Amino acid sequence: MVSARITVNGKETPIAPDAPHTTVLDFLRERGLTGTKEGCAEGECGACSVLVARPGVNKPTDWVAVNACLVPAAALDGQEVVTAEGLATPGADGTPATLHPVQEEMAVRGGSQCGYCTPGFICSMASEYYRPDRCSHDASEAGEADAEHGPNGFDLHSLSGNLCRCTGYRPIRDAAYAVGEPAEDDPLAQRREQAAPEPVATSYTQGDSTFLRPATLEEAVQILRDRPEAVLVAGSTDYGVEVNIRSRRDTCVVAIDRLPELRELRVESEYLEIGAAVTLTEIERRLDGTVPLLAELFPQFASRLIRNSATLGGNLGTGSPIGDSPPVLLALDASLVLASADGERVVPLADYFTGYRQSVRRPDELIRAVRIPTPLSQVTAFHKIAKRRFDDISSVAVAFAVDIEGGIVRKARIGLGGIAATPIRSLATEAALEGKPWTQETVDAAARVLRGEGTPMSDHRASSLYRSAMLGTSLKKLYAQTTEAVSS
Ligand SMILES: Cc1cc2nc3c(=O)[nH]c(=O)nc-3n(C[C@H](O)[C@H](O)[C@H](O)COP(=O)(O)OP(=O)(O)OC[C@H]3O[C@@H](n4cnc5c(N)ncnc54)[C@H](O)[C@@H]3O)c2cc1C
Ligand code: FES
Ligand code: FES
Secondary structure, three states, X not given: OOOOEEEEOOEEEXXXXXXXXXXXXXXXXXXXXXXXXXXXXXXXXXXXXXXXEEEOOOOOEEEEEEEOOOOEHHHHOOOEEEOHHHHOEOOHHHOOOEOOHHHHHHHHOOOOOOOOOHHHHHHHHHXXXXXXXXXXXXXXXXOOOEOOEOXXXXXXXXXXXXXXXXXXXXXXXXXXXXXXXXXXXXXXXXXXXXXXXXXXXEEEEEOOEEEEEOOOHHHHHHHHHHOOOOEXXXXXXXXXXXXXXXXXXXXXXXXXXXXXXXXXXXXXXXXXXXEOOOEHHHHHHHHOOOOHHHHHHHHHOOOHHHHOOOEHXXXXXXXXXXXXXXXXXXXXXXXXXXXXXXXXXXXEHHHOEEEOOEEOOOOOOEEEEEEEEOOOOOEEEEEXXXXXXXXXXXXXXXXXXXXXEOOEEEEEEEEEEOOOOOOEEOHHHXXXXXXXXXXXXXXXXXXXXXXXXXXXXXXOOOOHHHHHHHHHHHHHHHHHHHOOOOOO
């Protein structure tokens, strides 16, 4: 059997003797690639960002930036990684290396002072530099450049997971907006034309702990049946924090993020099915705004770095009452497809959560997919109330999906997060809206009902009074936003 290994900057590197929980960050640094830094070890700062070759959305391969501090090295068995060191071209016969265009721009525009955050910025920037649909024209002339997009089509949000404490962001933005198109002979640009590495079935054991990557869903659910101690991991953006900050150690970790059965995105006549292991970035780019409520959710969900790995299965799998996808999926009337060795069952999300981080999912089941019924409601909105506009956890999250015909609310679905032990549907408010005219009077009355929903608590993020107040305000905001758009 071929031992687990990662191709790092073009060189195959065995993972042994590292432990199965060793992160990509530690794996790289222990092998001398110390450009990859540890700032926070919990996905917040991006100092550890590296590039991974992943199946592309518009080309066979995308160079995707991920947080190396969160991903176990064993999860990248058989995969290709490029670090900041691997982006420069080494000089021949002792001559200096040629900087990558992104590195060059950061250097000449003063984008780096202490330099601690710089390799992470470079990798996130390089990922955006190689995004195939970034720019094939002058975005200023096309009217597409704005406060968050450069004239070269560079999306500043690609850096939303990277923090710099000393340079200031202006020079970094200048560098990002100055990069051009990759040259034709650029090896990483050329690499996009070939398929990404296939997932490799992995069984990696050190001591009493094992990292398994089954090749099929059938194998995965069999492991869940045979080994009750098995723990699932997908993008590892939650799990990696548990490992680093809470020293979580499991004897059997089962990676499901590359299972083909969990990676499909299918449009059926009555529903849209999104595989539980499709990353949020992939969903965002593949749906391209066709589900407006999801399109509104994604930019408010963590950072691009996190979304590049995070999945819907993982967001629902945590059972967290403050996860951002459950309110949205509740408003969309979504169901979950749960798979086990006995077969599949479909559970409405509204019936899924049973208590704090509890659900009807049995230990031998995994979430295979999320189903969203179609057609979609016309009026939708997602309001995330948090302390920061981006990359923050919700204090309260409210998602609306409302059908209005002839000025009357025919159907209302409202999903709430952060105001009870589980994400909940706002049934009383839905009833206060349905069958009523979509007027200020109806909305004011329903907003009073919405304020009373759930059992919000006070914590360091918000008081219970504030949370309740935000609920009512949120419905009024929806009304203000939509009255012009809806014809009676
Ligand atoms: C810096 C940072 C910012 C964040 N910001 C947000 C935010 O704004 N909003 C938000 O909602 N979350 C946020 N998160 C949390 C996290 O990114 C999400 O919950 C994400 O969707 C988890 O997906 P994952 O694939 O990485 O899950 P993992 O970490 O791989 O798994 C999480 C849990 O789900 C289980 N699981 C995974 N897949 C499945 C499946 N298919 N079936 C059953 N169980 C499964 C795992 O066993 C594990 O218990 C943030 C995290 C970090 C580190
Ligand atoms: S070290 Fe901060 S995000 Fe990884
Ligand atoms: S250059 Fe010092 S933290 Fe960014």
